[in-house]
Amino acid sequence: MVLEVVGVSPEEESVYRLLVTSGRATAEDLAQRAGLPAADAARILDSLALKGLASHTDGTPRLFRAAPPDVALLPRLKRSADTLELARLEATRLIQAYQDTMRRHDAGQLLEVITGAEALRQHLRQIQTCAQDEMLWFCKAQYVAMPSGSNAEEFEALARGVRYRVLYEKAFFDDEGAVDNVVAGVRAGEVARAVPHLPLRLAIADRSVAVFPLVAGGPHGSPEEPTTALVRDSNLLAALIALFERYWEDAVPLRVDGSDALSGTDGSGPAEALSPTDRKLLSLLVAGVADKAIASQMGLSRRTVQRRIQAMMERAGAETRMQLAWHAAGHAWL
Known part of the structure; x- marks a missing residue:
């Protein structure tokens, strides 16, 4: 019986079903069909009437009729x-x-220590298998536990709609087969960017769990086993997410052309690789707007403005702001 969830007992449901298929019936008729004593049938019919599942005439004997299921149920x-x-x-x-x-x-609910490459591989696979919305990655050169191209879980997650944002450091592309593997990931839907250097290895699933090194372990084949941590929702996790977003903001998008060539792998691409924030900042700088005014107009701190300008100077190979302006003009950065 399935109508108990709406307050109809199994015996009431049985009688109601008989009443639905009978059209009209007396308590005695239904008692015979249900194999019940007449008094029990009458009691159940009165209960159905009180619940709005049946109605009856005023004559003797009373004739009962089922209320329409769409109206009653x-x-x-x-x-x-x-x-x-x-x-x-x-x-x-x-x-x-x-x-x-x-x-x-209980700090153990926040942070779990993972020792060894095999245990690390298992955790990386598990958090990707369980991911529902987004994976964030820092990919450094010389893998520790998961070789480039071996992460089948990424393609499975991408296929079910999980978004991947992956940051690669420049040296990563020196590994054998790395470029081809990144091209395959981008083709599958991965959003990839590159930076000159990353501070650590990092994977974050759904902004709720992260895996990162506690102690710097050697690359695959070295005698040092990696010691990593799995951290759950906490201030530490929030800091790791902020670190990722900070690097992502200034990274160069990786693009794949029709011949599967990958551009932007040096982490210092052309002007179109500048973020919208940096392009606006650069246009104000070239226009002669002071740092303080730029910060005010863009809602940034003065220190952030100076840091971004310095980063663009390093990308352009410029030693002065004037050289940055000349480089921007000569390379269509504006």
Whole structure:
């Protein structure tokens, strides 16, 4: 019986089903068809009438008729569904409150130490298999646990709609087969960028769990086993996400042309690789606007403006701002 979720007992459901297929019937008729005592059948029919599932005539014997199921049941089902959804939301809040409490009182709920390359591989595969929305990666040269091209979980996740944003450092592309593997990832939907250097290896799944080195381990084949950490929702995780976004903002997009050639791998590409923020900043700088005014107009700190200008100077190989302006004009940076 399935109508208990809307407050209909199994015996009421059985009689209601008989009434639906009978059209009209007396309590005695239904008692015979259901194999019930007449008094029980009458009691159940009165209960159905009180619940709006049946109606009856005023004569003797009374004739009962089933209320239309769409009128009698669908509103009850909707109310039940709404109640279940409220219960689900409340359960979710309670689960979150419990997890928050456990994290505050037990550091083991926040950080798990992973020792060895094989254990690291298993965790990297697991967090990708469980990812629902987005994966963030820092990819450094000379793999520690997962060789370039061996990450089948990425392609499976991309196929089910998980977004991948991957940052590669320049030296990564010196590894054998690295360029071809990145091209395959970009073709599959990976959004890739490059920078001259990355500070550490890092993988973040759904902004809820991250894997990163605790102790710098040697590359594959070295005697040092990697010691890494899996960290869950915490200030440390928030800092790692902010670190990723900071590097992502200034990185050069990697593009694949029709011949599968990959551009931007040196992390210091042409003007179109500048972020919109840097292009606007550069246009104000070339126009002679002072750093303080640029910061005010763009909603940035003065220190951030100076840092971005320095980064563009390094990209252009310029020693002065005037040289940066000349480079911008000569290379269509504006």
